[in-house]
Amino acid sequence: MIAWIGENYVVVGTVLYWVLDTCLRIAGVIVVPRHRRPGAALAWLFAIMLLPIVGFPLYLMLGKAQLPRKRREKQKVVNRLMHLRAREIPDSELDPDVPSWLQSAVRLNRALGAFPLTGHNDADLEIDYQTSLDRMAADIRTASSDVHVLFYTMGLDEVTQNFFDALAEVADRGVHVRVLYDHLGSITHWPVYRAMRQHLDAHGIEHHPMMPVKPFSDGAFQRPDLRNHRKLLIVDGEIGWMGSQNVIAPHYDKASNIRRGLRWQETMVRFRGPIVSEMNLLFATDWYFESGQTLPMETVVHGTASRPGTYECQLVPSGPGFVFENNLLLFNQLFYNAQQRIVAVSPYFVPDESMFSALVTAARRGVDVELFVSEIGDQFLVFHAQRSYYTELLEAGVRIQLYAAPAILHAKHVTIDDSVTVIGSSNMDIRSFLLDMESSMMIGGTDFMEKMHVVEDVYRSRSRELTLDEWRARPTLTRMLDNTCRLASAVV
Structure with missing residues (x-):
């Protein structure tokens, strides 16, 4: 037999190849559609049918948007901890004259993410890059007990030097400084990442990479693009920063x-x-997730004696550790209930079918829908994929504002009517809905809405409106590229 196989290795190899090819195609049809959106399933099936030997192993590595078993078990502990401790934060009641759909959104957020609506908050906006870093550094220098830092990308360079100097100063005088940064989001900027770690170590600051790329450390392969994309700074439990930077x-x-x-x-x-x-x-749960340490209750949840403002706020966490796509459900709830106006700002706009339908439906029923995106892109696939949606949006009446190059508009926020703002780290793309751990804040109050309108006016002054005639005149090859990238973006 061995001699015959040796003499006919070409025939044997060909037969084995086609048997394997057929088995992988059949397995793909059986396995891929299970618990998956039709669009994503079709994209994966297309990849598998086109080249099964490559497509099916890629699906096994990247086809499931979930953490490995040990991490999932740890996430269950984190979620229970979050629910228990959230009970210590008192609920606030919405004003009786707010729309019923906004009350429904609050209940939805509480059910999905555990956090209550809180009142008597104050909030200020900052859109200047260096000023926001310097203001955060100034707040850090006021710390007396704890400073908690969590950012997707961190690096020590001439722009961030003041921020890291502030962390070092308070750590040297005994303040507990805890730092989290996404592993892949930071290590890819190696020189400044290494400088940051050396600086933190030199001052005895405890720090951990989030979602470290160690494929088999948790007993199973973890797809490397499951990331922690949140941006949070908390000083003494009294001052908090979050957003897109x-x-x-x-x-x-x-x-x-x-x-x-x-x-x-x-x-x-x-x-x-x-x-x-x-x-x-939220920081404490991520800290436990990466370090295994449970922070003391008095360090995490502070009393409510201080009531510096009038805004009602609710935090909405999301990510692969949650059963539902919390941020997507919130956006859809708000879009479907908008009555007058939607202003959405997102650097990466690759919505799933439900969000796209919600925006188009809102525009067609007379809601003034305005979408801010960048004129140019920093990510080739996402940039061209999002452009594939522009025709249908423009035809529905959505106004698209292109933020002028060479800037990349990386802000992420939505305003609905004069009722509510959602701002945070979440893009309006499939990655932020399924793969990234995100944090969004829902804020009520007309005073804060006025601040948001000022920011929108600034961004509008730096943008130009894309017209349907201009868009239809783009080259055919560009249109084909956009549509191809849209198909590839569905492979999640």
């Missing part, structure tokens, strides 16, 4: 970005009041 230079210390003149435009929010305890609790 990372702690790195606005060109991300990349030679290609510097050569192109790219600079990121961000929006950050500074909070005071009871809502900061919710932000601190």
Whole structure:
């Protein structure tokens, strides 16, 4: 037999190849559609049918948006901890004249993410990149007990030097400083990442990478693109920052970005009041997730004696550790209930079918829908995929504002009517809905809405409106590229 196989190895190899090819195609049809959106299932099946030998192993590595078993078990502990400690944060009642759909959104958020609606908060916006870093550094220097830092990307460079100097100063005088940063989101900026770690170590600051890329450390392969994309800073449980900005230079210390003149435009929010305890609790769960340490209750949830403002706020966490796509459900709830106006700002706009339908439906029923995106992109696939949606949006009446190059509009926020704002780290793309751990804040109050409108006006002054005639005139090859990237973006 062995001799015959040796003499006919070409025939044997060909037969084995086609048997394997057929088995992988059949397995794909059986396995891929299970618990998956039709669009994503079709995209994976297309990849498997096109080249099974490559497509099916890729599906096994990247086809499931879930943590490995040990991490899932740990996440269950985190979620229970979050629910128990959230009970210590008192609920606030909405004003009786707010729309019923907004009351429904509050209940939805509480059911999905555990956090209550809190009142008597204050919030300020900051859209200047360097100023936000310097203001955060100034707040850090006021710390007397704890500083909690969590950012997707962190690196020590000339822009962030003041921020890290502030962390070192308070750590040297005995303040507990805890730092989390996403592993892949930071290590890919190696020189400034290494400088940051050396700086933190030199001052005895405890720090951990989030979602470290160690494929088999938890007993199973963990797909490397499951990331922690949150941005949080909490000082003494009294002051909290969150939004879209990372702690790195606005060109991300990349030679290609510097050569192109790219600079990121961000929006950050500074909070005071009871809502900061919710932000601190979210940090504590991520800290436990990465370090195994449970922070003392008095360190996390603070009393509500301080009532610095009038805003009602609710934190909405989301990510692969949650059963439902919390941020997607919130956005859809708000879009379907909007009556007058939707303004959405997102650097990466690759919505799933439900969100796309919600926006188009809102525009067609007379809601003034305005979408802010960047004129140019920093991620080839996402940039071209999002452009594939523009025709249908424009035809429905959505106004698309292109933020002028060479800036990248990286801010992430939505305003609905004069009722509510949602702002945080979540993009309006499939990655943020399924793969990334995100944090969004829902804020009520017409005073804060007025602050948001000022920011929107600034961004509008730096943008130009895309017209349907202009878009239809784009080259055919560009249109084909956009549509191809849209198909590839569904493979999640």
